[in-house]
Amino acid sequence: MAADCAIILVGDTPAALDALVAPVRRRLSRAGWSRKSHDPFIQVFAPTGGRLEASRGLDGHGVLIGEVYDGEGQALSPRSRSALGCRRLDAVHARAVCEDYWGRYLLVRRVDGDVAVLRDPSGALDCVVWRKAGVTLITTSAAAVIDPWLPDGIALEWEAVAALVGRPGEHRHRLALTGLQAVAGGELRTIGEGVNRAHQIWRPADLYRNRASRPPPDLRGAVERSVRALAGDRRWIAEVSGGLDSAIVAGVLTADQRRSVAAWVNHYVDQPEGDERAYARAVAGRHGFTLTEVRRDGLRLDADRLAVCAETFRPPANDIDPDYNDDIADRIEAMGAWGSLTGQGGDAVFFQMPSLLIALDEIWERRGRARGAILHRLARWLRRSVWPTALARDWGDEVRHRAGWDHPWLDDLARVPPAKAIQMSALAFCQTFQGPAGRSRLGPCVNPLLSQPVMEAGLVLSTVDLTWGGRDRAAARAAFEDVLPPSILDRRSKGELGAYYGGAVAAHLPFLRDYLLGGALAEAGLIDPGLEDRLTRDALLWRGGHSQLLSLALTEAWVRRWLERLDRRTP
Secondary structure (H helix, E strand, O other): OOOOOOOOEEEOOOHHHHHHHHHHHHHHOOEEEEEEEEEOEEEEEEEEOOOOOOOEEEOOOOOEEEEEEOOOEEEOHHHHHHHOOOOOOOOOHHHHHHHEEEEEEEEEEOOOOOOEEOOOOOOOOOOEEEEOOEEEEEOHHHHHHHHHHHHOOOOOOOHHHHHHOOOOOOOOOOOOOOOEOOOOEEEEEEEEEEEEEEEEOOOHHHHOOOHOOOOOOHHHHHHHHHHHHHHHHOOOOOOOOHHHHHHHHHOOOOOHHHOOOEEEEEEOOOOOHHHHHHHHHHHHHOOOOOOOEEOOOOOOOOHHHHHHHHHOOOHHHOOOOHHHHHHHHHHHHHHHHOEEEEEOOHHHHHOOOOHHHHHHHHHHHHOOOOHHHHHHHHHHHHHOOOOOOHHHHHHHHHHHHHOOOHHHHOOOOOOOOHHHHHHHHHHHHHHHHHHHOOOOOOOOOOHHHHHHHHHHHHHOOOOOOOOOOOOOOOHHHHHHOOOOOOOHHOOOOOOOOHHHHHHHHHHOOOHHHHHHOOOOHHHHHOOOOHHHHHHHHHHHHHHOOOHHHHHHHHHHHHHHHHHHHHEEEEO
């Protein structure tokens, strides 16, 4: 169970709502849930000690879940939150909400007898919807306590499971469970008796295509407002990896906010490439806080631990390192922190990806009049030729890769140059970081660099501007030069944990062999016959693939858990 759990029930009639809720209320109470909002047509339930705020609309026909801020980063007052819950929620009004406000929220509203659901563009809160017995249900969590309310006839959709197995670890929007529909970030979903339609209100490609009509992006301002607003005056466990992105988050907090952080945590391993303490210490020295250094000495993998991760609507790709997440969760509990604060998402927003296709963006955006200096700097950065043959080869590889993309943000990429499309796909993948993990069981995991204002600033800037001078995240380095230690500002390397995870997987090969080759995926015929050959130390050493094996184990755990839950529902 996560701190961001909530389920919203909207009845076609008050009688239908009461009939569905009444038999389950005792079960919810025993599980530590309570009713947070109650109107004749709408009820909201959440864990009693949860972190989500629920505000009922003034007229009793809407509800706002989560945090909402205005353009200046000011949290809405209780009255403003309730007024927002009264707004008509059609495409026009939903677009106005996305333009005027941002945050970590779901907005739900009865509209002409149906139910409209708007998920904030960042996707910070999960959102899954379905219908049952004259009631529309919207939830942020797959906690087992909701099982009596799941759709009749719900089952695993094995074709979708096969897609998960084929591209392990990638974020897939489509759920592999029948009767449930995921709502994308920035999507308005209208659902009711015989009604189920989606309208993608916010889309990365639209921001890029309409960039000429927007004011010049203020990357620094967007990051400062978002980080400071989301941090608020709360007590956090802040992650300081030693990389650029977490250093930026630490650097833009106010002095008071930094003083209220319960612990600044850096995890390191014995391998030199995975030990970034020198850089994290530089951040601590720059801002005058004490760094908590945590040595990682292994990875626990067993069926019970994996099962704990699997209480989700998708395979828990955000829990690929359960020991790391457990450590953060334990610190949240021990220090009475609100949650954890990270720099996740910066690689995508600021454009860390070294790609020759940036040259195609330069050619595209300047209508063939590419600047020679840009191409030269790019070639020097990547140590590759920018001759047309190389560009054509990379573009062909990218087109083939796009065939596996699965997210509404990527459905329309017309007039988007190729490297910018890579950035958009990376942001879609970053929805993984917004998903549940062990660290969020007691407090939310907040990723300010994936907030709507920051994503919009990064999307409006061209990939050439983001990497100006042939440097990854060059625009971010320039914008935050005054708050970054020189060692991080000038750093060209990036922490690498491949050897650590490879060793951890190798140490658990006997377990993984039994777990995967004798598991539910194998029984369904979804395990590649060649997997057994990859489950050896020599194969890991010479061919790699540890991350795919870990992701596959998480998928196996997820399938087993849902088969168990569905079996319990069978009369």
